[in-house]
Amino acid sequence: MMTTNAWIVMLLSVSSVLSLVSFCLYRVLSLPPVEMDDLKGPLEIDTRDTTDTD
């Protein structure tokens, strides 16, 4: 059996973390897309090694 205190601590801990991670992910994913000028896709990158690999 679980004691009331154990339930409270578990639910508080899990819900706090879930709330924080949900808030952060919501903020990150709802940001406007990066402007084209700022896009740094792989094709624009000279990683110094791309000429030597695939």
Add this chain to the structure above:
Amino acid sequence: MQRERWGSRIGVILAVAGSAVGLGNFLRFPGQAAQNGGGAFMLPYFISLLVLGIPLCWAEWTMGRYGGTCGFNSAPGIYSVIWRNRCAKYFGAIALLLPLVIYMYYVLIEAWCLGYAIQYLTGDLMLGPDAVADDYGAFFANFSGQDADGALLSEGRRHWLWVLAGVFAFNFMLIYRGVTKGIESFCRVAMPLMIVLAVIVLIRVLTLGTPDPSKPEQSVLGGLNFMWNPRAEALLNPQTWLAASGQIFFSLSVGFGIIVNYASYLSEKDDVVLSGLTSSSMNEFFEVCLGGLITLPAAFIFLGAAAGDQGTFGLGFVALPNVFAQMWGGQAFGFLWFFMLFIAAVTSSVSMLQPVIAFLEEGFGLKRHASAAMLGLLSALGCGFVLYFSKGLVALDTMDFWVGSVMIFVLALVQSVLYGWAFGIKRGAEEAHKGANIRIPHFIQLMLKYVVPVYLGVIFVAFCLNTLPSSDTELFPAHVTDSTPLEGGLVPEDLEQQFREQDITLPDDVEIVDAADGTGWEVRGNEDALLYLLQPGAEPDSFVVLQHKPGYVESISRSTAASASVLFLLVVLTFLLLLIHIAGRRWEKAGLLTYGPDPATPNPPTGGAT
């Protein structure tokens, strides 16, 4: 020449979270909580997260991005622009030593995880209904070569080296492809996959019910209670606070030298505040919501309260295989679990290679194939060292202590002082808020300057006092009919019986010798290791038995493998200092490093001295 950049906002967050999420989230955290007050552990845990973990993360992200805008991706270069002093770059040696050495033994643990996953697929780890915990302990000891140095290189046991070689090559393949195509692409797949696998195992654990009706207390609710029930008296014990701070510290990967490197691939327009908070909160999700609900409750259901006494490896590689063997569908769930641990380990290990690769490239102008080859050689040497000195995992344990624990504290302390006192919190706040999507409260900056270094220093001193010196703990009063035979070398039968009454079984090869200081006797075991002290009591033929716990300083002098490991670390550190010195000269010649007051405008992002 353009520098490497992250491909997307979420990519860098997943990569940093991936570097933080590892075996510690699933195996170390539950054990620490159970041993330090259960649910009460969460109070100091969350306080440490808010006071120590997240502020330090923000400081590292800020310094890393600033270093990147000044043209540096490696810690020696970044520290040199944070603190424009000739000495600054040498502190970067710790930030290179840490990920490099941790990779040397972490890749071995990663190979164990994959090896266990494969053995679940083939069914070799399902040892049958009669198997007990000792059988799984013996399996793990044999698998990791704990019986003798060089055991894994002997005939008939070499086939697992192919798994290690494969894991090693996979890490280098990812790093060779670069930040965007290698690390970021892998983390974008690996992190969601880990969540799916962990949630599948979590559902299985939460639906276990009460597998053995004769032990009604060993149920799902009993397991959760064991993990989460707060024992308030533990809050009065400083050890609880120390353990909670240590867990936050190790879990978030602050002080590893990785975040400064990863953040250096961001541009000035990129956010660091929300990104840092998001990656930290994702790490907490894996630790509290998945690790806290899976590992220990599952182990408790099948093993009872003994589950809480296991160390990280004991819980992961001995207790849990025992659990999977007893549950329905254990073979499939065992595979999913260890494969998930393997992925978690890869996202961490690959992040350990990038800081050194970045240093070799910008310090010496090496191309990727040359820097990867050099790093491969270095890390293979270290990995071979740990692989060979496998007896009792002494080399692994020694390196993990001195680098994976002590040096992390030192580097975090260095970085907090660099941020708070060399870079300055006013400038730090301005720099952090460039492109930021949320704001850091001002009191956090004050904490970073005044509270965090002191807090870290206190934890560090307490940690050293706890682990460095040897200690003797009083166990029980004992009595023998005649103490004369004690000088003969063998443990008298009546004394051995008193040990058994305390649930202590003495090894076969123990002997009693006179104590070095002339008072009482010592019980010594294999390789003359001091196990117990027998101090004379008030009455004739009576004495007090004390258990001897060797500290890490004593272990160096006692074990060849431990002393060789420390020597190895010193050699690697010296080598790195030498490389940094040479790289520093190149940067100075190229005009990338200037000393004295900070210039108004940083160096243009040219990509180092190439």
